[in-house]
Amino acid sequence: MNAMIDPADVRSASVLEVSGLETRFGAVRAVDGVSFAVARGETLCIVGESGSGKSATALSVMGLIPSGSGRVAAGSIRLAGHGELRGLSDAAMAEIRGRAIGMVFQEPMTSLNPVFRVGTQIAEVMRRHEDISRSAARDRAVDLLRMVGIPSPESRAQDYPHQLSGGMRQRVMIAMAIACDPMLILADEPTTALDVTIQAQILALIDALKHRLGSGIVFITHDLRVVAQIAQQVCVMYAGVVVERAPVRALLRDPLHPYTVGLMASVPGTAPRSGLRRLPAIPGTVPNLAALPKGCRFRNRCPRAFALCAEAEPPLAVPANGDPEREVRCWLYVEGAAA
Amino acid sequence: MTAPLLEVEDLDVHFPVFRGPLRRRAGTVRAVDGVSLRVMPGETLALVGESGCGKSTLGRAVLRLQEPSGGQVRFEGQDLLHLGKRDLKAARRRMRMVFQDPHASLNPRLRAAEIIGEAFTIHGCTRAERDAGVAELLTLVGLGPDFAQRFPHEFSGGQRQRLGIARALALHPSFVVCDEPVSALDVSVQAQIVNLLMELQERLGLSYLFISHDLHLVEFIADRVAVMYLGRIVETAPAAALFAGPLHPYTRALLAASPSIDPDRRAADAVIEGELPSPLNPPSGCAFHPRCPHATDQCRAEMPPLAALATGHDVRCWHAADWMAAAPARAEALG
Amino acid sequence: MGTARYITRRLIFAVCLIWGVSVILFAMINAIGNPIEILLAERPGITDEIIESVTKYYGLDGSVTDRYFTWLWAIVRLDFGTSIIYNLPVSEMLVIYGMETLKIQIPGIVIALFVSVMISVLAATRQYSKVDFGVIAGAMVGHSLPGFLLGIILILIFSYWLGILPSYGAYSTRNPVMGSEVIDGLWHMVLPVSMLVFFNTATLTLLLRSSLVDVLRQDFITAARASGLPERRVVFGHALRNAFIPVLTYLGILFGLMLGTAPVTETVFTWPGLGALYIMAIQQLDYPLIMGATMIITVMLVTATLLTDIAYVVIDPRIRLG
Numbered sequence: 001m002n003a004m005i006d007p008a009d010v011r012s013a014s015v016l017e018v019s020g021l022e023t024r025f026g027a028v029r030a031v032d033g034v035s036f037a038v039a040r041g042e043t044l045c046i047v048g049e050s051g052s053g054k055s056a057t058a059l060s061v062m063g064l065i066p067s068g069s070g071r072v073a074a075g076s077i078r079l080a081g082h083g084e085l086r087g088l089s090d091a092a093m094a095e096i097r098g099r100a101i102g103m104v105f106q107e108p109m110t111s112l113n114p115v116f117r118v119g120t121q122i123a124e125v126m127r128r129h130e131d132i133s134r135s136a137a138r139d140r141a142v143d144l145l146r147m148v149g150i151p152s153p154e155s156r157a158q159d160y161p162h163q164l165s166g167g168m169r170q171r172v173m174i175a176m177a178i179a180c181d182p183m184l185i186l187a188d189e190p191t192t193a194l195d196v197t198i199q200a201q202i203l204a205l206i207d208a209l210k211h212r213l214g215s216g217i218v219f220i221t222h223d224l225r226v227v228a229q230i231a232q233q234v235c236v237m238y239a240g241v242v243v244e245r246a247p248v249r250a251l252l253r254d255p256l257h258p259y260t261v262g263l264m265a266s267v268p269g270t271a272p273r274s275g276l277r278r279l280p281a282i283p284g285t286v287p288n289l290a291a292l293p294k295g296c297r298f299r300n301r302c303p304r305a306f307a308l309c310a311e312a313e314p315p316l317a318v319p320a321n322g323d324p325e326r327e328v329r330c331w332l333y334v335e336g337a338a339a
Numbered sequence: 340m341t342a343p344l345l346e347v348e349d350l351d352v353h354f355p356v357f358r359g360p361l362r363r364r365a366g367t368v369r370a371v372d373g374v375s376l377r378v379m380p381g382e383t384l385a386l387v388g389e390s391g392c393g394k395s396t397l398g399r400a401v402l403r404l405q406e407p408s409g410g411q412v413r414f415e416g417q418d419l420l421h422l423g424k425r426d427l428k429a430a431r432r433r434m435r436m437v438f439q440d441p442h443a444s445l446n447p448r449l450r451a452a453e454i455i456g457e458a459f460t461i462h463g464c465t466r467a468e469r470d471a472g473v474a475e476l477l478t479l480v481g482l483g484p485d486f487a488q489r490f491p492h493e494f495s496g497g498q499r500q501r502l503g504i505a506r507a508l509a510l511h512p513s514f515v516v517c518d519e520p521v522s523a524l525d526v527s528v529q530a531q532i533v534n535l536l537m538e539l540q541e542r543l544g545l546s547y548l549f550i551s552h553d554l555h556l557v558e559f560i561a562d563r564v565a566v567m568y569l570g571r572i573v574e575t576a577p578a579a580a581l582f583a584g585p586l587h588p589y590t591r592a593l594l595a596a597s598p599s600i601d602p603d604r605r606a607a608d609a610v611i612e613g614e615l616p617s618p619l620n621p622p623s624g625c626a627f628h629p630r631c632p633h634a635t636d637q638c639r640a641e642m643p644p645l646a647a648l649a650t651g652h653d654v655r656c657w658h659a660a661d662w663m664a665a666a667p668a669r670a671e672a673l674g
Numbered sequence: 675m676g677t678a679r680y681i682t683r684r685l686i687f688a689v690c691l692i693w694g695v696s697v698i699l700f701a702m703i704n705a706i707g708n709p710i711e712i713l714l715a716e717r718p719g720i721t722d723e724i725i726e727s728v729t730k731y732y733g734l735d736g737s738v739t740d741r742y743f744t745w746l747w748a749i750v751r752l753d754f755g756t757s758i759i760y761n762l763p764v765s766e767m768l769v770i771y772g773m774e775t776l777k778i779q780i781p782g783i784v785i786a787l788f789v790s791v792m793i794s795v796l797a798a799t800r801q802y803s804k805v806d807f808g809v810i811a812g813a814m815v816g817h818s819l820p821g822f823l824l825g826i827i828l829i830l831i832f833s834y835w836l837g838i839l840p841s842y843g844a845y846s847t848r849n850p851v852m853g854s855e856v857i858d859g860l861w862h863m864v865l866p867v868s869m870l871v872f873f874n875t876a877t878l879t880l881l882l883r884s885s886l887v888d889v890l891r892q893d894f895i896t897a898a899r900a901s902g903l904p905e906r907r908v909v910f911g912h913a914l915r916n917a918f919i920p921v922l923t924y925l926g927i928l929f930g931l932m933l934g935t936a937p938v939t940e941t942v943f944t945w946p947g948l949g950a951l952y953i954m955a956i957q958q959l960d961y962p963l964i965m966g967a968t969m970i971i972t973v974m975l976v977t978a979t980l981l982t983d984i985a986y987v988v989i990d991p992r993i994r995l996g
Contacts (some may be wrong), residue, residue: 049525050496062900068801088904094410098902105900110893114992115915125901160991165614175899195389195552197611200596222526225555226596229605248602266530267600279559281530285495286551 005194013080015040015184015216016061019193021075023053023060030056030070032240035316038184038216038233043207044229045227045248046220047263047290048237051286054220058186060217061085062103063093080183099129102215103179106189112161118172119145119157120164125179142174149205167198173204178209185210188220203229228252236260239287239297242316246326256319256328296331307338341552343377344546345401345434350374350410352393356619370620372397372570373410375645378514379461381448383540383547385561385578387554387593391615393570394550398516401548402434403427414514415434423438435507441499441517445491451477452487458509473519476505481535497528504535508543516548533560541649553595558582562650564591569618569626572645576652586662625653625657633658677987684983688976696749699965700742708841709961713758714868737951754966759958764966767951772970774844775947778863778939779932780826782870789871790878794917795909796877796885809883817878821935825869825942826918832865839865866943873935874928881924886917919990926982930975 014037023031033051038044048054059065060072063085077085082096097103105111113121122144123137132140138157148171161169177185187206191199191273196206197264202261207230210217221229227234231248236257244257255261265280267319284301287293293300309330319333352371355364356590370393378384386394392513399405401412403419412419414434422430438444445454454472459469480501491499500520507515517536521529537560551557557564557624558578565575566587585591592611599605613630616622624641628634637657645655648663656662706712710729714720730733733744748755754764833841840846840862848856856876889895890913898908936949943952948967955963988991 021411036872064896064899068803070652094899094904095903096902097900103897103900105893105895108676111897113912113916115990116912117991124903128902128904128907130992167614173897179901184637184813192460194597195615196554197389197596199616200598200611203598209621222600224526225600228602229598230599231602252600255916263526264600266527267555268533269555277559278534279530281534282527283531285497285528306531307839 013040014038015080016218017076017078018057018061019076021057021060021077022073023056023065023070024307025056025070026272028201029240029289029292031060032292033075034235034237034240034242034243035075036245038218039218040183040185041210041214042232043210043217043219043230044233044235046218046235046237046313047222047224047227047233049222049263049286051239051289052237053240054237055188058103058188058218058220061186062097062101063088063090064097072187079334080129098125098176098182099180100182101180102180104170104173104177104185104187104190107167108173108193111173112155112169114161116295117160117237118164118169120177122172122176125176141175142178145172148172148175149201150175165272166194167201170194170198171201171294174202174205174209178213178215181213181215183215185215185217186220187217190219191226192221192223199226206230224252224264236263239292240289241297241329242327243298243329244327245316246323246328250326256322256326256333257298258304258329258332259295259298262301262303296329304332306331341380343413344380344382344415345378345548346411346413347374347376347401348411348413350397350412351408352396352399352405353408360368366619369538369570370618371400371407374570374572376565376572376575378548379545380513380546381540381544383549383560384560385549385551385557385564386567387551387557387564387612388567389593389615391618392567392664393618395518397567398518398548398550402431402436402516404436407541431642432458432510433512434514434516435509435512437500437503437507437515437517437520437586440523440526441496442491442523444503445499445506447491450488450490451482451494452527454491454502455506455509458506458606472509478509479508479539482640495528496524497531500524500528500532504532504539508539511543512545514546514581515623516550517544518550518551519552522551522553529556536560554582554593567595569621571655572626572653573655574653575645576649580649580652586648586659587627587656588633588650588662589627592630625655681984684980688980691976692969692972696746696969697742699968700745703961704738704741704966709758709959710734713959749966749969754969755962756954757960757963759955759960759963764962767963768948768966770968771946771948771951772943773951775933775936775940777844777859778866778870778945778947779936781867782923782933783874785926786866786871786878790875790882791914793875793879794886795883795914796919797883798890799909801887801890804973806883809879813876813879813883816872817880819873819876820874821869821938822942824872824993825865825939828869829942830847830867841865844946866939866945868937869942878921878924879930881921882917884922886913889913889917892916915989919986921983922985922989925985926979929978929981933971933974 017037019035021031021034024214034053034057036044046054046057056065061077063213065072067073072086075086079085079096079100082100085093085096114117119138119141123134124140126132126137126140127134143260150156150168150171156164190206191202194202203226206217215261221227226243227248234246234248234251235242236244236259244251244255244260251260252264255264262280262282266282268279274320282301287297287300293312296302296305296309296313299305302309314329314331314334316329317334319326319328320335322333349371350371351373354368354370356366356368357364360396374397376384386397388394396405400407401506407420417426417430419430434497455473455476456469459472460488464472473487477484482498482501482505491502494502520536521532528541533556540547549557549560561578564578564581565572565574566589567573568589574581574590581590585594596611611630616626616629622629623639625631625634625638625643628638631638635657643655643657645653646652646659648659708729710725710732714725714728734741752765754768756762757764757767760767793809796808800806829841832839844859844862846858851861895908895913898912933949936947936952939945940947940950941953951963952967953969
């Protein structure tokens with residue numbers, strides 16, 4: 001385990017820096033120029049709906065885009081102490097996966113191998129990356145299970161995945177992800193498949209582990225409420241690009257991009273109750289990523305679109321006269337652009 | 340006072356569990372155990388609880404899509420559980436279902452017109468009536484008649500759920516069971532479908548049994564709420580009363596665990612321990628006692644009754660009166 | 675319930691099954707009539723007295739139940755009587771011919787298993803590539819080719835044209851190959867085993883490839899890759915074991931099929947095995963041989979099923995014992 005880390009030290013350096021990332025599946029531009037950075041001990045939430053490119057971003061960082069169907073076409077992925085990950089060989093990437101970057105998946109029911117005991121699966125990750133004996137790995141697997149809050153970890157380590165509940169399996173997945181003290185944890189919708197009481201337990205666990213291990217966390221979700229619970233920094237993605245980036249309080253208190261505004265409003269219980277029992281919905285659907293329209297990707301659903309939005313895609317930039325800590329991809333916040 | 344549209348009395352759905360080479364009966368899962376509820380015309384009753392609590396089974400049993408093991412279901416004055424085939428078919432015109440997964444619940448080989456029109460054909464309408472009905476329904480759910488000849492895979496997730504709703508609304512039902520109708524959809528699309536359901540309710544006077552795990556959505560959409568835990572209702576109340584002053588410790592735990600969108604109100608401290616017990620081997624006494632921070636010996640020994648504490652506010656907890664007397668622990672609404 | 679208890683139960687069930695087959699077999703043979711009459715009646719100089727005395731000699735004059743239990747007690751002691759045609763103890767014949775059958779069938783399955791694993795991995799990890807389509811097409815063709823055809827083609831090429839491999843029998847009658855009986859035996863096995871490997875591989879590959887493609891799409895495979903396991907370990911360690919679960923059923927059937935297709939293989943290559951013997955016994959109405967061979971085949975089938983069931987428990991922990 002890492003020693004105690006002074007939060008002041010870790011904020012400075014980024015664990016992961018992604019810039020200009022482009023990932024394509026044939027003609028589909030799933031990720032179309034995404035940049036973000038995560039510091040040690042920081043949780044960055046990537047929020048978006050299906051088709052926003054958030055999961056493809058995570059798989060690109062892991063080097064797990066299936067080579068038959070897609071590829072990382074451009075951009076840079078830099079991991080602290082490892083340099084540029086893009087272009088690394090499969091073997092070199094496999095060394096990093098599971099050791100420097102741990103990943104937690106959405107479906108705890110299907111993300112563990114059904115034919116191996118959970119303790120064995122955790123031990124296998126350690127034996128892959130560290131020079132450690134079989135019995136030592138087994139003991140540490142039990143320690144990890146205890147650390148992620150699994151009761152009677154000695155006997156649970158002997159269980160097969162089907163003998164555990166969804167919440168317990170997700171704890172096992174987390175134990176696997178942190179087995180080698182990774183500097184970065186990628187969590188792709190880790191609580192979406194869980195019930196609220198279990199979700200609360202898992203969110204609390206992830207937050208506690210972040211403080212204990214000092215890792216950076218990239219937490220992917222579609223749920224703004226989960227963002228409010230766990231994030232420090234937030235990237236909102238839409239149709240393959242980041243449309244807004246801000247510290248969590250700023251984003252949720254004062255969303256700038258019309259998509260973020262619409263997304264927040266459509267969450268029940270956020271907008272002030274009016275006499276008319278309707279949720280403020282965003283009309284329309286996500287554009288086809290294989291044939292993106294010219295200009296802003298959101299303009300056909302945007303209540304505030306104007307002529308310029310159809311002509312050119314806005315840059316992701318600090319809003320005019322705004323908070324320098326945030327960025328937004330919208331012509332409304334570019335000085336002199338708005339009509 | 341009007342008569343209830345649907346009255347469920349002491350409903351049981353028990354599943355036998357078989358084990359061994361001779362498939363001997365090893366026990367019973369009481370998926371739904373002695374549930375009573377009523378739905379008034381034009382009302383939305385929400386059924387909330389975690390997965391495995393029996394809410395979906397209850398929804399199906401009410402429509403007799405799942406044969407109940409005991410109890411009574413009265414719909415529009417008829418005893419549904421003792422209806423013959425023909426009468427049941429007639430009753431089913433008036434009570435329909437919208438499913439969670441619009442992808443799995445629509446036959447991929449049928450066109451939209453056939454999916455919606457099936458009900459008309461089954462109930463002996465002419466072809467012209469059918470076509471007119473299909474066009475009307477497609478317009479009603481915001482798709483338009485142009486969609487009639489398309490296959491489900493040509494629809495987006497939200498459009499597919501609109502199609503599912505149109506199918507449910509064929510033949511003018513009065514009552515629709517909505518089983519997690521928006522939980523498979525994206526947030527922005529969820530709002531569209533929720534609005535559609537509410538709009539249809541106002542226009543057609545529909546009653547909903549709205550099954551959901553999303554408390555925020557329920558607070559928004561429901562008139563009354565019933566909270567289920569391990570096959571039983573533990574609390575039922577008008578939505579406003581329930582969210583303003585939940586009395587059952589489980590309801591409180593659910594509300595506390597349900598994340599707030601306010602980053603300054605993080606729920607980490609409110610996390611309750613443990614998980615849903617096995618329904619095959621439920622705890623003694625109150626089913627919630629192993630996870631309840633306030634459990635006493637009485638809770639461990641005896642199952643509390645569902646008792647009325649205020650008008651329309653029933654709670655299954657030995658200590659409900661104490662919670663009532665203390666200032667509501669959670670007065671602030673969910674944010 | 676423990677694995678030992680589970681296996682014990684399956685064993686008891688297997689014994690009951692074999693006993694059931696013995697009853698049905700005996701009833702069917704009995705229904706055909708007195709074999710002595712059928713065998714001797716048409717021959718010249720056979721009188722009723724002779725038939726009667728021969729019937730008595732073979733113990734066929736008692737009641738049905740008496741005869742059944744006499745037979746049952748005999749076969750329990752592995753005494754299947756004497757072959758009418760060959761005048762040899764049936765048990766001895768079954769052992770000799772049975773060994774010859776296993777000698778080509780077991781390698782036929784084991785080698786096929788190994789080859790199909792390799793081919794399936796090659797194809798499934800390159801789904802929809804040219805390699806994959808080639809494998810699917812080849813396996814389809816192999817799977818649907820009539821059995822004797824390939825046998826004849828093999829004989830034509832390697833025995834008739836090239837003259838390097840023997841086309842019939844299990845041993846050379848004179849001059850063993852390279853002067854060694856062992857090499858001679860192996861040399862004779864090449865063609866029949868190749869044919870069996872070919873067919874078993876085709877069918878196993880069809881099943882295993884599609885099963886593997888399904889498994890490789892599962893979340894736990896992505897998760898295994900995400901924890902940095904090398905691709906070899908992901909495919910052979912994590913995917914293959916899961917992919918084998920649906921294929922196991924077929925392996926059990928394959929062992930059964932082995933006895934079903936044995937007559938074809940053994941006829942084409944004039945192989946002195948159980949299949950060829952069985953056909954001969956039926957053609958010549960050799961009752962003790964038919965009954966003995968049927969019981970042995972039943973026992974082999976039931977054993978194969980039993981082994982499959984046990985393999986399931988070993989390979990898939992989700993199977994609830996009980």
